[in-house]
Amino acid sequence: MRDATGRGQTAVLLGGTSDIGLAVLRAIVSAHGGRVVLAARDTERASTIAATLPLPAEVVAWDAARPDDHEAVVAQCVEQLGDIDVVVVAAGVLADTGEVRAEPELAHTMAVANYAGVVSTLERLAGMMRRQGHGLIVVLSSVAGERVRASNYAYGASKAALDGYAQGLGDALIDDGVDVCVVRPGFVTSKMTEGREATPLSTTPDAVAVATRRAVAKGRRTVWVPGAFRWVMLAMRLLPRAVLRRLPI
């Protein structure tokens, strides 16, 4: 059960090897008596990570691209944890436009890994949380979804879709005791962005975790990390496309 400060005792991390996801998990799950499930495709890697966590962690195999298995995955999580207090959605594949041009199937891969597969799993988890009468779903979106840009349009689009779904889901669950918090970080220096050049206003997994923890305590439903992005993205949405297209971003 969640406590009055928003912390939970049990949690599922979709994307169980994500640096950001793990940081958020550690911030939101109570260190005393908490239990988590890492749902990941690379179960070996997840098991290694599970061993390093300060609380008991089980690994469940989860592939966003296999929706027929998602019902069973959720059932496994429930079997491990009982009630699921918190779900953190941190699954994701990142490829910029250059990489997609070289391997066109990456666009579809991202659409499934970042959006469609998550939707399939979240629908089942949300249904279960409605029956539970309580819960929190933290969805890691991205500023890249706020105004999709040429430099990473396939990734941005998948995040835009996820963001819209998460907001709608939050509204649909408003009377069901389940909260949805959409987190929109800028560039995060992490395993997923290794080797890439950081953009201005970049952040870290720990900073995202701290901002998420604060937002959850306050009952906020969207979080920008860093906070300045709220205004940056507002400005970008107001820019005419012709101007946006020419910006070196």
Place this chain on the structure above:
Amino acid sequence: MTAPPAGPTPPPTRRQELSGWGHRPVSVATVVGPEGLDAAIHAAGDAGSPAARGVIARGSGRSYGDAAQRAGGVVVDMTSADRILLDPAAGVVDVGPGAQLADVVGSILPHGWGLAVTPGTRRVTVGGAIANDVHGKNHPADGSLGSWLDRVDLRVPSGETLRLDPGDEALAATLGGLGLTGVITGARLRLRRVESGWMLVDTVRTPDLDATLAALDEAVRTGRGRHHVAWLDLLGSGRGAGRGRGAARGVVTIADDAPVEAVPHGLDPLARLPEPRLTAPTWLPSGLLGRRRIAVANAAKWRRTPREERGRPVRLDGFTYPLDIVDEWSRAYGPRGMLQHQMAVPPGAEHVLRSTIARVVAGRLPVLLAVLKPLGDGRGLMSFPIRGWTLAMDLPAAADGLAEVLDDVDADVAAAGGRVYLAKDARLRPDLLPAMYPQLDAWRAIRDRLDPDHVLASDLAVRLGLLTNRNSGA
């Protein structure tokens, strides 16, 4: 988040978002009236039904945390079971579980009877008061509510209604049992003769915690006054708060029943207490009660309080129920909610009071209200009071760093042989519960006899692992 709206034909069941007085945490349950209790218990065996997740009774929802709610389960709203039948000759009153103490006092006071034990709000129901074994500002003298209970009727999930007398182990488990031994369907309270609805109050200002403890200790030891309480300023920026030993200036209040002669001229000594005329609206934003504003209010209160004063007549609602002046006052914390941390520590563990104050000051936590009282010996297996001191602190639930600081405070409390009050709790570390309540296993054994199929459960019970053999799922 309290009782369902009154009406000529209330709906039999509905899903409703529930929380405690602090408005956090929140969960959704199916709410039924007392007439729905039997059906709920019956449905508990059906795996698909909400009742399978747990059934719990609810009163006025004045517990600060999640004791009277059950996520995805069934909550039985007992507030309509509010009969009050006074025997003015014998000085006992038979009450339904849903009767609020406010209404009980209103019925008995004109006859010259009073409640010996009452908590700081009269809006709690009798059922809730028993389930938390409430205490007041007069615990060393008069004990907790359990000391004044002649009888409790308890409906257990098997269908029986047990009539419990003091001395029954089922009563010892029900007192402070948080509704987890059965649903209370009635009680008989023993009353105290009072000449008036007034108290005579002595006040003294104290510069630091040591002086506060000394003043309270001296008054209890010498038998001065029956009620003892200290208000502490944990936000002061003067010489007091946060620096060195004995931080936190305070105001110590000592009170006794006022005889008829002391009641201000022209007033009916046994007049009914007025109802509050103000109700805090639901739309108040968070952040109204900020650290700075309250620090200023505290400083003003301190300056306004006379250095020492004796024998001022104060009406019962002004002394015992100061927070009832505005109904639903916790809404002032806004949608982010509040929480209260209340500890009891034994004599000799005063260092925990000091270290707690040091921790909250170092963490810059906005403790918007802090109250200290002496306690006497307790009763009831899971009852909160133990001989020593109790410190209660009100805080906004969303304050930065709150969870971590209070986790550390709880560790200190447990290590010193103290405990946290479950009527107020919304975030205690479950791993500390057995150390804080050494009678936990004995209580569980009795509870398992009264509710062998584990029909009864609350969010608090699940969160703290109070129940055996029940995982958090259906």
